[in-house]
Amino acid sequence: MKPIHTLAVGAALAAAVGQANAAEIEVLHWWTSGGEAKAANMLKQKLEAKGHTWKDFAVAGGGGDSAMTVLKSRAISGNPPAVAQIKGPLIQEWGEMGFLGNIDEVAEKENWNAFLPERLAADDKVDGHFAAVPVNIHRINWLWANTEVLEKSGIDTLPKTWDEFFADAKKIREAGFIPLAHGGQPWQDATVFEVVLMGTGGADFYRKAFVDLDPEALTSDTMVESLKTFKKLRGTMDPDIAGRDWNIATSMVISGKAAMQIMGDWAKGEFTAAGLEPGKDYLCEAAPMTEHMFSYNVDSFAMFQVDDEGQHQAQMDLASLILSKDFQATFNKAKGSIPVRMDVPLDDFDPCAKASHEAFLAAQDGGGLVPSLAHGMAVSASVQGAVFDVITNFFNDPDMSAETAAERLASAVRAAS
Numbered sequence: 001m002k003p004i005h006t007l008a009v010g011a012a013l014a015a016a017v018g019q020a021n022a023a024e025i026e027v028l029h030w031w032t033s034g035g036e037a038k039a040a041n042m043l044k045q046k047l048e049a050k051g052h053t054w055k056d057f058a059v060a061g062g063g064g065d066s067a068m069t070v071l072k073s074r075a076i077s078g079n080p081p082a083v084a085q086i087k088g089p090l091i092q093e094w095g096e097m098g099f100l101g102n103i104d105e106v107a108e109k110e111n112w113n114a115f116l117p118e119r120l121a122a123d124d125k126v127d128g129h130f131a132a133v134p135v136n137i138h139r140i141n142w143l144w145a146n147t148e149v150l151e152k153s154g155i156d157t158l159p160k161t162w163d164e165f166f167a168d169a170k171k172i173r174e175a176g177f178i179p180l181a182h183g184g185q186p187w188q189d190a191t192v193f194e195v196v197l198m199g200t201g202g203a204d205f206y207r208k209a210f211v212d213l214d215p216e217a218l219t220s221d222t223m224v225e226s227l228k229t230f231k232k233l234r235g236t237m238d239p240d241i242a243g244r245d246w247n248i249a250t251s252m253v254i255s256g257k258a259a260m261q262i263m264g265d266w267a268k269g270e271f272t273a274a275g276l277e278p279g280k281d282y283l284c285e286a287a288p289m290t291e292h293m294f295s296y297n298v299d300s301f302a303m304f305q306v307d308d309e310g311q312h313q314a315q316m317d318l319a320s321l322i323l324s325k326d327f328q329a330t331f332n333k334a335k336g337s338i339p340v341r342m343d344v345p346l347d348d349f350d351p352c353a354k355a356s357h358e359a360f361l362a363a364q365d366g367g368g369l370v371p372s373l374a375h376g377m378a379v380s381a382s383v384q385g386a387v388f389d390v391i392t393n394f395f396n397d398p399d400m401s402a403e404t405a406a407e408r409l410a411s412a413v414r415a416a417s
């Protein structure tokens with residue numbers, strides 16, 4: 001006879017998964033830094049509490065470039081995971097190739113359309129059917145800063161313009177710190193460039209250049225000016241940026257080696273995991289000149305087609321728990337993002353999250369809400385790759401002029417479109 005406690009656990013699991021069988025699903029993601037791994041683990045535990053098994057398929061590499069390469073090779077060999085972290089237009093690309101399943105059943109039952117912002121939900125649908133579930137909303141255009149380093153450098157408030165930024169950087173350097181922490185990887189270069197472009201050109205210009213891919217915008221004076229400011233930022237970094245991971249750059253701000261970082265709010269997950277308090281130990285503010293803008297980056301989990309009914313049920317259970325109010329609150333606090341459900345109370349979120357939520361709503365009303373190109377929300381993967389190449393080459397080539405880079409950007413985008 002089985003011991004009583006085993007029977008009790010078995011009964012609890014059977015109840016948790018209802019009629020369907022408990023199943024194992026493999027989940028591909030790239031959440032491997034301290035704060036991210038913590039957040040991913042919450043999801044794993046919740047799924048397992050429902051009786052299913054989460055087979056972890058973590059591929060390290062910020063921004064997910066390596067994860068996407070691995071996903072392609074697994075799909076080509078006919079063995080994709082059941083669930084994969086995929087974003088924006090790339091979800092459509094996978095859907096159109098026939099790889100994704102349909103989770104309308106749970107979306108309809110829980111009335112997702114009622115609480116998800118329409119524009120964001122659209123990215124998770126293929127031909128009008130939910131094939132993926134959104135998890136969060138990250139804001140890209142943030143400036144993070146170590147308060148003590150600022151104080152020691154004689155700076156009271158964070159810079160509001162790029163001129164102020166460069167003046168502050170000089171003071172920080174003189175006080176013996178690195179002004180801007182950065183990791184020299186194409187997606188991080190593109191993250192910083194995107195933020196400079198938003199501030200320099202405004203939301204309409206950003207959309208013309210990075211959503212509509214308008215050749216005139218891509219070669220315009222505003223583009224040239226943005227490229228020049230971006231290149232100038234190199235002088236505010238340390239000489240060892242090459243290949244550095246984003247979370248190592250964040251740790252330079254945390255430890256007080258560097259003063260600031262321009263990065264999406266997953267950086268806050270690192271500050272939080274290190275036990276730092278916003279407003280006291282570190283500051284979060286919109287990057288220079290982007291106060292009324294919000295470059296959004298929504299993480300989603302796409303559901304691949306599965307034959308096994310149990311696995312399909314596990315996918316829907318995962319989707320359901322991701323969008324539960326409880327999970328939205330606990331997960332997003334750890335991840336640094338804000339809930340993708342607009343009806344989750346933020347009372348006990350930190351001030352950066354509250355500011356992010358307000359900025360999101362204001363940008364949505366005021367036209368300042370833009371999809372992040374650097375994070376795969378704006379254009380196809382091939383155009384994004386072409387932009388990354390030009391931006392990174394320009395950033396690392398002391399001899400390339402901003403005018404040449406703008407011309408190259410326009411022709412690379414044309415070739416990739």
Ligand code: GAL
Binds near residue numbers: 061063246299
């Ligand atoms: C983004 C992703 C974030 C975070 C970041 C760094 O693309 O949306 O959730 O993981 O990369 O890896």
